[in-house]
Amino acid sequence: MVWSEWLSVLALLVAIGALLVSTVALRVAQRTRRTRLRPRPVRGARAAVAVTAATGVGAFAQPMSPTSGAQVAFVCNPTKPGAVELRDAAIRACASRYMPEPMWFETTAADPGVGQARAAVERGAMTVVAVGGDGTVRAVAEALAGTDVAMGLIPLGTGNLLARNLDLPLTDTDELLRLALTGPPRAIDVGWLRVERYEDSVADDIAEAADDVPDASGGRVGASAPDGVGEPPRDHIFLVIAGLGFDAAVMGAADEDLKKRVGWFAYALAGIRHLNSSRMRLTIAVDGGEPTPVRVRSLLVGNCGRLPGGITLLPDARIDDGVLDLGAIDTRGGIAGWTQLVGEVALQGIGVRTELPGKMGKIEHSRARTLHVVADHPEQIQVDGDNIGEAFELTVRVDPRALRVRTATPA
Secondary structure, eight states: OOHHHHHHHHHHHHHHHHHHHHHHHHHHHHHHHHHHTSOOOOSSHHHHHHHHHHSOOTTTEEESOSOSSOSEEEEEOTTSTTHHHHHHHHHHHHHHTTOOOOEEEEOOSSOSSHHHHHHHHHTTOSEEEEEESHHHHHHHHHHHTTSSOEEEEEEOSSOOHHHHHTTOOTTOHHHHHHHHHHSOEEEEEEEEEEEEEOGGGBOOHHHHHTTTSOOTTSTTSSOOOGGGOSOOOOEEEESSEEEEEHHHHHHHHSOHHHHHHHTTHHHHHHHHHTTTOOOEEEEEEETTOOOEEEEESEEEEESSOEEGGGEESOTTOOTTSSOEEEEEEEEOSTHHHHHHHHHHHHHHHTTOOOOOTTOSEEEEEEEESEEEEEEEEEEEEEETTEEEEEEEEEEEEEEEEEEEEEOSSOO
8 A cells, every 4th residue: 555545544543543532431431420320328219209109190100299280300211221220319309409309201112202291291390301312302302392391401321412512411410410400491492304205214203202293383283295105294303413324324323232332432333334335416405595416425414513522523503593504524535535534523623624625535514594405315314313214305494492401501
């Protein structure tokens, strides 16, 4: 190999090494969090839990107290490490602040949290805390978007994307509970991705759970499928980043068992397997403008732009500015192009952007409130890290400041 090819290989090895270091740091943080979540002796809390188990309401609701008008509810994914211990901690956190005992709901295979969050609101909760990974956060946000009810976050997942972008302390459970219960609410934007052709090729249990309730424009009720065939279009919520192409394929290919063992490094391994995937041919129309043909590896539509491992894909994205940030990623020249792309992403993360002509690896940025995308054949799509299938045609829009989230600062 010539010297430039050796340099490309070296740069790739450095990038993989950085991912390994990030993975080790993440696993240490997870062990620290689990240690913090070990139950401490409490008086009366376990008795309350026992009463709850015997008098649960509904198929998935487990109210901790018969007191009506409870102000706080927790919607928890019980499969996440630490979820059971966190229930006792939630009781103590509310009691120490002279708050009513919280309601406790658990997600199920049939409903990942949408119905539970709606039930909490109907029973008087003014704060609903999502306890779990990014999927649980999406489900609770689906139910609360457009309401005055605030969402709290207790991240227990692999990515914890929204919590990272809101600068929440991921490993400090006591502080997370304090913020979820009493933190000032911050209004953030909500993104919606709609599959125009064809919804049949998409599987998103969150959108399906919400299918019987319309959004502000009535878009999810009464829609008809193209030519009367297949399922009608649905809106799929995202709070961080939706994507089409390479990134979605990587999300779908990551091994679930490997994710549990090594975290985000599982995505890096899946990404290596897709480095030789084909570039997409898309036609993109921004804010109702003229369609423009493009060739890219991946199209990102972001509400905010930070990922685990210190990666910033969309440095200009602001979570409450009423617009979405677009990132069109493209590479040519095999490993050399991908190596240059890694360098571009690393530099923009520290505020440096290069304008060199003829780059083999690049990410081009723009902004939009609405986006219409048509592919020459179905491409894989993801919302907040969940691969939901394939789309031939889709639209994306932003709902400005539609969700209130409890954080450390209101803005």
